[in-house]
Amino acid sequence: MIQNHSSQPATYTKPANIIPENDQERLKALYRYELLDTPPEEFFDKITKLASRLFKVPSAFVSLVDQDRVWFKANLSELDASCIDRDHSLCSLTIINDTDVTVFTDTHEIPSLLSSPYVSAEGGIRFYAGAPLRTHDGYHIGTVCVVDSKPRGITEEEKGILQDLAQLLVEQIELRVDSRKAVRKHDELQSSLELNVMEPLKEQNLMLEEAQATEERPYLIRKAHQIAQEMLHNTRAMLSDSFQDEAAVVPHPSMIAVATIAQEVAEACEPIANKKGLELFFSVASRRELMVDRELLHKALSLLLTTTIKYTPAASSVALDVYETGDKFYVEVSAEDSVLTEQDLRKALLKYAKLSCKPTGGESTSGLELPRAKAIIEQHNGVLLADLTGHGTGVKFVVAFTI
Known part of the structure; x- marks a missing residue:
């Protein structure tokens, strides 16, 4: 386990397996947010700029840990890449950490981290601090992290700031999902009203108009009544389905x-x-x-x-x-x-x-x-x-x- 200290122990070794046991479920949680490979957005960019200023470091990221890659939703750095291999990313270690913030005050003091080209390269990562993006159901889908090419320490207050930024990001991501659900529900309801209410009403209206000008009034009135009963049945089904959506069985x-x-x-x-x-x-x-x-x-x-x-x-x-x-x-x-x-x-x-x-x-x-x-x-x-x-x-x- 990566320990949450202002200076990491020299005995730390990168785990041989960085894939958590629940990774398939974690990936499903990630994919439901529909964030991967989306264009840059001002909110996420502002978070990285804020993190960079608060920590006085040149680089900050909002990352999402996919199956084989770590993709950057926001990238404030000189790294000209939208993603990197999962095995080479320190964010992959953050999402398997049980602590709230993962800290490496000097990566070059940990030999097992030097296998990453982003650590071993000249001007590479020396300081790293990352907080996991933890969903409402407990899955770590990514991180918000700050990076520097020079070693440095981190205070408890700074760790708290990183956690607050992570929580703010997750709240925004969850809000996006709720907004999409609301839009889809609106579209479904609109289609349902057209199919189950408006069309039967039009048909019923035509029958009643025809009933005024024909001898077949009893039949047409019965037919109009039948349509009204079907509309009532379908409207009740719509309401029942709405309740079931709110409290899934x-x-x-x-x-x-x-x-x-x-x-x-x-x-x-x-x-x-x-x-x-x-x-x-x-x-x-x-x-x-x-x-x-x-x-x-x-x-x-x-x-x-x-x-x-x-x-x-x-x-x-x-x-x-x-x-x-x-x-x-x-x-x-x-x-x-x-x-x-x-x-x-x-x-x-x-x-x-x-x-x-x-x-x-x-x-x-x-x-x-x-x-x-x-x-x-x-x-x-x-x-x-x-x-x-x-x-x-x-x-x-x-x-x-x-x-």
Whole structure:
């Protein structure tokens, strides 16, 4: 461990392995902020300028530690590079340090650090102090650091300043994520209102106008009432989805044969398919047990199968198949005929997507079914794919888990 002192012990040795055990989870945390390879921004540049002035050093950085590189979101130095190898960066040592600030008062007193060309080069790093950028869930995604080509000490007050700058950076980064979520939520809501409220209102208005000039008033009024009921159902679904977004359901997994869940879904959906004149086929080629939340996965597969049934014309067939190949386990929902187009499939997994087709039996849809299924599957570290089959007349949704 790198000790947090104003002068480092001569016995320190750089660890042979600088990759933390949780690096895959740490990288996922880094990537969710969508900061890597973005253009320079005034806020981050101001932080490095402030750090440089406060510490009276020529160089300061805001760095992000990627899989094989350390990339600089802000670079106040003579180094003409946007990133360096992770193995050569002292920031890689900062993110594996348990202390709040990593300090090297003179790197040349630590032989193991001289393997970095940025330390051993003439005019290279002699003094380094870095504070990790710690996310709200505890991952170190990068650093704010100050560097000098001359050895120097550091006071406790200066360490506190570096920690404050790191906290300020993380707060700004988290705020960016919240802002993006708000924008996306606004766009989703706008699309939903267009699909589930505005279009039905227009249709309902036309029917009521027609009812005033025709003898078929009872039928048209009933149809307008049906549209109003569908609007109410879809609006409630929108509100329900909004609440679920605010308090995401936490899975409670246990080892269970996924084929058992799939069979329950097939049996529950068979009457729905038969009522529409569809044959439902179910096959199992693997009874492997996976660590899943039974209730949530049941819901996801039900959403996939019922949605497939909705967009399948009568006198056709749908299938639910469970199998594995190599290191992948699959649950596949398919239909030999479907009104869904290639363009529809590109949008179908997005919330409130407006599709070019409508359910073949006049069923209602909120535009939330497939995105909900996708979210549940991703909670289980799975992937949901959609594709056309045959000559473009059929469709399949494939759930894939790595074994």
